[in-house]
Amino acid sequence: MKYLLLIYESEKAWENITEAEQGQIYQEYMDYTNGIKKKGNYIAGEALQPISTATTVRVKNGKTLTTDGPFAETREQLGGFYMVEAKDLDEAIKLATGIPAVRSGSIEVRPIMPTPPPE
Amino acid sequence: MDIAAVFRDERARALATLIRLLGDFDRAEDALQDAFAAALQQWPREGVPDNPRAWLVSTARHKGIDRLRRDAGLAARAGEIAYLAEPAAPPPDLADEPFTDDLMRLMFTCCHPALALEAQVALTLKTLCGLTVEQIARAFLVSPATMAQRLVRAKAKIRAARIPYEVPGSDRLAERLDGVLRVVYLVFTEGYAATLGDALVRRELCGEAIRLGRLLRALLPASGEVAGLLGLMLLHDSRRNARVDTRGDVVVLEDQDRSLWDRAQIGEGQALAEEALRRAGGGFYALQAAIAALHGQAARPGDTDWPQIAALYTLLMRLHPSPVVALNHAAAVAMGERLDRGLRLIEQLEAGGELGSYHLLPAAKADILRRMGRREEAALAYESALRLTTQPAERRYLERRRREVMEQL
Numbered sequence: 001m002k003y004l005l006l007i008y009e010s011e012k013a014w015e016n017i018t019e020a021e022q023g024q025i026y027q028e029y030m031d032y033t034n035g036i037k038k039k040g041n042y043i044a045g046e047a048l049q050p051i052s053t054a055t056t057v058r059v060k061n062g063k064t065l066t067t068d069g070p071f072a073e074t075r076e077q078l079g080g081f082y083m084v085e086a087k088d089l090d091e092a093i094k095l096a097t098g099i100p101a102v103r104s105g106s107i108e109v110r111p112i113m114p115t116p117p118p119e
Numbered sequence: 120m121d122i123a124a125v126f127r128d129e130r131a132r133a134l135a136t137l138i139r140l141l142g143d144f145d146r147a148e149d150a151l152q153d154a155f156a157a158a159l160q161q162w163p164r165e166g167v168p169d170n171p172r173a174w175l176v177s178t179a180r181h182k183g184i185d186r187l188r189r190d191a192g193l194a195a196r197a198g199e200i201a202y203l204a205e206p207a208a209p210p211p212d213l214a215d216e217p218f219t220d221d222l223m224r225l226m227f228t229c230c231h232p233a234l235a236l237e238a239q240v241a242l243t244l245k246t247l248c249g250l251t252v253e254q255i256a257r258a259f260l261v262s263p264a265t266m267a268q269r270l271v272r273a274k275a276k277i278r279a280a281r282i283p284y285e286v287p288g289s290d291r292l293a294e295r296l297d298g299v300l301r302v303v304y305l306v307f308t309e310g311y312a313a314t315l316g317d318a319l320v321r322r323e324l325c326g327e328a329i330r331l332g333r334l335l336r337a338l339l340p341a342s343g344e345v346a347g348l349l350g351l352m353l354l355h356d357s358r359r360n361a362r363v364d365t366r367g368d369v370v371v372l373e374d375q376d377r378s379l380w381d382r383a384q385i386g387e388g389q390a391l392a393e394e395a396l397r398r399a400g401g402g403f404y405a406l407q408a409a410i411a412a413l414h415g416q417a418a419r420p421g422d423t424d425w426p427q428i429a430a431l432y433t434l435l436m437r438l439h440p441s442p443v444v445a446l447n448h449a450a451a452v453a454m455g456e457r458l459d460r461g462l463r464l465i466e467q468l469e470a471g472g473e474l475g476s477y478h479l480l481p482a483a484k485a486d487i488l489r490r491m492g493r494r495e496e497a498a499l500a501y502e503s504a505l506r507l508t509t510q511p512a513e514r515r516y517l518e519r520r521r522r523e524v525m526e527q528l
Contacts, residue, residue: 001281088283089233111280 002043002112003092004083008076009105011050028100036084041095045082076105083112122162126155129172130249131334135221136176139284141183144246144274150183151175157182172218222247223286223338230299231282238273239302240309245270247334248327258309258324296339300348300404303331307352325356343399347408350391354411357384369516373420385415406435425455442473446480453487462487478507482517494524 014022029047036042051070058065070077079101086092089109096107130151137147154175168174229242237259244250244258256266276282287295310324332349339345361379364370392412395405410431417423432448445468453461465484474480485500501521508514 088281089231090283090285090287093233109280113279 001086001088001114002083003086003089003095004081004110004112005092005096005099006078006108006110007080007082007099007101007105008108009079009101010075011077011079013104014079025100032098032100033082035098036082036095041084041086041091043083043085045080047080048078050079051077079105122159122167125167125171126158127249129175131225131247132218132222133172133175133179134246135225136218137179137183138225138246139221140176140180142284144277146183146187147179148246149186150179153182153186154179219338220286222334224284226299226335226338227286227295228277228282228284230295230302231277232295232298233280233282234273234276236302236305238269239298240305241266241269242273243302243331244306244324244327247331250323250327254323258321296342296344299335300344303328303335304348304352304404306331307355311355322359325352325359328352329356341398343395343397344402344404346391347395347399347402347404347406350388350395350408351404351411352388353384353391354388354408354415357381357388357415363512367512369512371516372414377418380415385412388412389415401434401438403435403439406431406438410435423454425451427455429455442468442471443477446474446477446483450483450487453490458487458491462491476507478504478513478517480504481507485517485520489520489524494528497524498528 033042033045054068054070056067056069056071082095082099084092084095086095089111092109092111096102096109099107101107133154134147134151137151138144141147141150157178158171158175162168225246226243229246230239234242241255241259244255245252250258252267252270253263256263259266261269286292306324307328310321310326310328329349329352332345332352335342335345336349357380358372358375360381361375361377362370362372370376388408389412392405392408395402395408399405410428413424413428413431429448429451432444432451436444436448446465449461449464449468451461452464462484465480465487468474469480469484481500481503485497485504488494488497488500498521501517501524505514505517505521508517
């Protein structure tokens with residue numbers, strides 16, 4: 001079963017640490033990613049540019065409306081994700097607890113909706 | 120032959136096994152209902168089978184697979200049916216072992232931390248205790264529709280997020296067991312607290328919580344905290360006939376007619392409390408059970424070993440700190456050592472502000488002030504307590520106390 005692990009973290013906190021500390025966290029992500037690749041849980045994973053680069057899009061009455069930034073201001077922002085294969089929620093939770101941001105931010109674990117089989 | 124009694128005894132274990140065999144809560148519940156209906160037809164004619172549980176499980180399993188076949192989307196489910204009908208899924212054994220494992224699975228799944236606490240409680244009462252949606256709704260003062268929806272949502276999450284139907288591994292067992300114990304204790308305290316409406320439902324909740332405690336005790340005989348929780352519940356419940364008077368008013372521990380206490384139950388609770396202390400010395404429930412046991416030992420209020428109770432609360436506060444524990448500690452210090460020391464501790468708590476909306480804080484303060492003869496301040500504290508509770512029995516008690524100190528002014 002597939003789960004999306006959404007990584008929420010304070011972007012401000014990230015800006016306020018030294019380059020050396022950032023480098024160390026990058027290394028932790030590399031190690032984590034390699035680890036779950038080896039175990040066969042990894043499907044995909046990416047880091048996102050900060051929310052200052054985000055654009056929110058809607059279509060109202062056929063007209064495209066774009067606004068700067070994310071939909072809502074929150075203390076923590078979506079900063080990246082992993083998609084993993086896990087046998088059940090407990091395994092997915094265990095995988096989530098390995099993501100470095102789990103200590104400073106939070107990880108939302110969402111099951112991927114299965115595609116119905118073709119009729 | 121009491122078929123209803125057989126159903127009552129076998130329901131939880133049969134359901135727990137069926138959830139594993141059929142892979143779904145709702146499907147298992149429906150299938151078990153079908154099996155009960157079949158039993159009502161067949162058993163009076165042919166007699167109760169030697170192993171009614173195995174009969175119910177194997178009948179229900181077939182009914183469940185039949186239902187699945189009848190349901191829409193048959194083509195999509197062909198694979199699933201083949202899987203479920205496969206003889207590899209072991210037929211229910213005559214031995215108790217697999218049923219016991221399934222019951223543990225059910226307990227840990229209902230109390231999975233990914234479910235909201237209120238959903239854990241509802242699911243436990245529905246599946247393990249067999250309470251109806253209406254009963255659970257009445258117990259928690261919500262409408263049956265709200266409660267039904269809470270259950271539907273919880274079961275949908277179990278399915279969609281694939282919450283596993285298994286007992287957690289030893290690396291997480293202690294942590295997850297805490298969650299199970301919390302749910303059982305919550306069921307008990309909801310039943311025990313006077314904040315709920317219906318007295319009959321309250322009794323039922325306490326009874327169910329104790330039944331769950333006994334079940335856990337049978338499943339995990341070496342756990343000190345399980346022994347502690349069961350002991351704690353038995354000791355509290357032993358006072359059920361003394362803690363409310365004929366008008367439904369609260370009778371505080373000090374004023375209770377101790378001849379109404381259930382001595383046999385106190386004995387059982389005390390033995391469990393001792394075992395709990397031996398096995399899990401600093402456990403949250405073990406310590407509370409030990410405190411309840413000390414109260415149970417006192418033949419008269421004056422015989423209460425307050426210094427020892429205060430010492431146990433000190434330990435509880437160090438190992439499992441919470442504002443409510445601190446309040447109980449302060450009250451025990453007041454009774455065991457000196458009233459003014461207890462009062463000072465309560466005033467510190469008051470300043471902390473965490474219990475700002477908890478009526479038992481000013482009530483405890485009022486009680487100490489009353490004992491110190493500071494009646495005017497006591498009356499004011501009783502008034503503060505009255506502002507924080509709407510529960511009629513609690514209010515009557517506080518109003519009576521307030522009147523008493525006012526009359527002596």
